[in-house]
Amino acid sequence: MPIAILILYSFNQSKLNAVWTGFTLDWYLKLMQNSDVLDAMRTSLLVALISTIAATMIGTLAAVGMYRYHFRGKTALDAMLYLPIVIPEIVMGISLLALFAQLQVPLGYFTLIAAHITFSVPFVVVVVRARMAGFDRSIEEAAMDLGATPWQTFVKVTVPVIAPGILASSLLAFTLSIDDVIISFFVAGPSSTTLPLKIFSMVKFGVTPEINALSTLMLIVTLFLVIIAERIRMRKN
Amino acid sequence: MWTIGPVLVWMVALFLLPLVLVLAVSFFSRSSFGGIDLPLTLDNYIRFFDPLYFKILWVSCVLAFFTTASCLVFGYPFAYIIARSPAKYRNILMLLIIVPFWTNSLIRTYAWIVLLRTEGVINTLLLKLGLIDQPLSLLYNETAVLIGLIYTMLPFMVLPLYASIEKLDRTLLEAARDLGAKPWQTFCRVTLPLTAPGILAGSLLVFIPSLGLFFIPDLMGGSKTVLIGNLIKNQFLTARDWPFGAASSIILMILTLLFIVGYILVSKDKQGKELL
Numbered sequence: 001m002p003i004a005i006l007i008l009y010s011f012n013q014s015k016l017n018a019v020w021t022g023f024t025l026d027w028y029l030k031l032m033q034n035s036d037v038l039d040a041m042r043t044s045l046l047v048a049l050i051s052t053i054a055a056t057m058i059g060t061l062a063a064v065g066m067y068r069y070h071f072r073g074k075t076a077l078d079a080m081l082y083l084p085i086v087i088p089e090i091v092m093g094i095s096l097l098a099l100f101a102q103l104q105v106p107l108g109y110f111t112l113i114a115a116h117i118t119f120s121v122p123f124v125v126v127v128v129r130a131r132m133a134g135f136d137r138s139i140e141e142a143a144m145d146l147g148a149t150p151w152q153t154f155v156k157v158t159v160p161v162i163a164p165g166i167l168a169s170s171l172l173a174f175t176l177s178i179d180d181v182i183i184s185f186f187v188a189g190p191s192s193t194t195l196p197l198k199i200f201s202m203v204k205f206g207v208t209p210e211i212n213a214l215s216t217l218m219l220i221v222t223l224f225l226v227i228i229a230e231r232i233r234m235r236k237n
Numbered sequence: 238m239w240t241i242g243p244v245l246v247w248m249v250a251l252f253l254l255p256l257v258l259v260l261a262v263s264f265f266s267r268s269s270f271g272g273i274d275l276p277l278t279l280d281n282y283i284r285f286f287d288p289l290y291f292k293i294l295w296v297s298c299v300l301a302f303f304t305t306a307s308c309l310v311f312g313y314p315f316a317y318i319i320a321r322s323p324a325k326y327r328n329i330l331m332l333l334i335i336v337p338f339w340t341n342s343l344i345r346t347y348a349w350i351v352l353l354r355t356e357g358v359i360n361t362l363l364l365k366l367g368l369i370d371q372p373l374s375l376l377y378n379e380t381a382v383l384i385g386l387i388y389t390m391l392p393f394m395v396l397p398l399y400a401s402i403e404k405l406d407r408t409l410l411e412a413a414r415d416l417g418a419k420p421w422q423t424f425c426r427v428t429l430p431l432t433a434p435g436i437l438a439g440s441l442l443v444f445i446p447s448l449g450l451f452f453i454p455d456l457m458g459g460s461k462t463v464l465i466g467n468l469i470k471n472q473f474l475t476a477r478d479w480p481f482g483a484a485s486s487i488i489l490m491i492l493t494l495l496f497i498v499g500y501i502l503v504s505k506d507k508q509g510k511e512l513l
């Protein structure tokens with residue numbers, strides 16, 4: 001309900017957005033001319049894209065490995081992959097900030113991407129592993145018997161079978177990255193503000209119809225992603 | 238082994254190492270330039286139990302508890318209705334939960350600010366209807382923070398609840414009825430215990446993040462409500478007292494882990510490992 005009102009008011013003419021004075025698209029136009037917002041949007045997309053690709057690759061490999069092998073320290077690795085999901089985000093945010101400060105890495109795109117990969121990887125592992133649970137190992141063995149190298153088996157047999165899981169997990173990683181506020185808050189540099197951080201500072205500064213418009217746009221993108229995710233899920237069933 | 242290598246290197250370097258670093262920092266002293274300095278000390282932890290800071294932790298826990306309880310009270314009937322409704326309505330009802338779930342939490346917080354502020358929608362409406370003469374101050378208090386937290390966390394409660402209610406075997410409910418149980422008795426003695434894993438998982442998923450969210454108190458509580466998340470953030474960014482901030486984070490993390498261990502112990506009894 002509050003979200004519906006937000007959308008409604010993004011088309012309101014009045015600057016004091018409580019009273020309805022008429023329909024307008026001005027705020028969307030204003031938004032498109034706001035270079036800070038556009039920069040933030042670009043940063044968010046770039047960071048999300050790179051961290052999604054990296055997290056999906058690292059996470060998928062890990063999920064396959066965890067499924068296939070039993071090794072010493074597996075329980076410990078399991079714990080290390082579950083811990084980031086359950087501990088408060090703020091703890092992860094400040095610990096990354098502490099690391100970057102100690103190593104004197106300047107905050108910016110690099111730190112932002114590294115942080116986003118770190119919090120996305122565990123989710124990728126969980127989702128891909130869930131997909132692997134129903135995996136028939138005999139088809140891998142068949143490929144090996146027919147003379148495929150482990151790498152060929154992985155690329156030509158394993159990956160296609162778990163593809164829906166990989167796709168779903170990368171979508172999740174992308175959304176997590178686009179939405180993250182808390183961890184980005186600590187590791188973003190002044191020149192690498194993401195869209196949620198920009199919204200945070202805009203909301204702190206005051207309420208303007210521009211934020212309504214921006215929120216509405218983000219909602220549309222979100223809805224779009226949800227629909228894609230549902231499609232993937234449907235196909236899986 | 239090459240499949241495990243990358244994740245091992247990555248998580249040790251960017252998750253484990255930073256955590257160990259924070260743990261280490263929490264035993265140092267604050268240098269006069271806002272850095273860290275010797276001697277090693279336990280003062281940061283002792284300081285946290287000063288009434289001033291301990292109260293922040295207490296208020297955070299109380300607010301997180303109320304958030305969790307409210308989410309459960311609102312979320313349970315809702316999840317129940319979704320799980321029990323015909324398939325064609327179920328997807329539409331699910332959308333009501335999934336869309337907020339995927340919507341940026343800042344935007345959801347902001348939507349409430351639009352409603353609650355002095356010139357906001359609710360006040361304007363009430364003034365127009367002549368129900369009040371003066372705008373009510375709905376924003377910048379603990380109730381507003383609580384509303385923000387509940388609204389943000391509700392999907393995290395409804396989704397696990399929905400999953401466990403959907404799995405519920407309806408024949409058990411019929412059996413209870415046939416044996417003469419009143420609807421209320423059936424609910425308390427059959428439905429509730431069988432959906433306990435969902436209740437536990439949902440409560441944990443709501444409680445832990447509620448402790449650390451600093452932006453909702455920042456935006457909706459004015460400067461009046463300081464929670465542990467705000468305390469940690471301020472120690473790192475404003476006060477530049479890293480050792481104390483680090484000690485506070487370690488305490489928050491230990492508290493969280495205690496809740497998780499408790500959850501695992503309880504859910505083992507109920508033979509449900511929904512979360513892990």
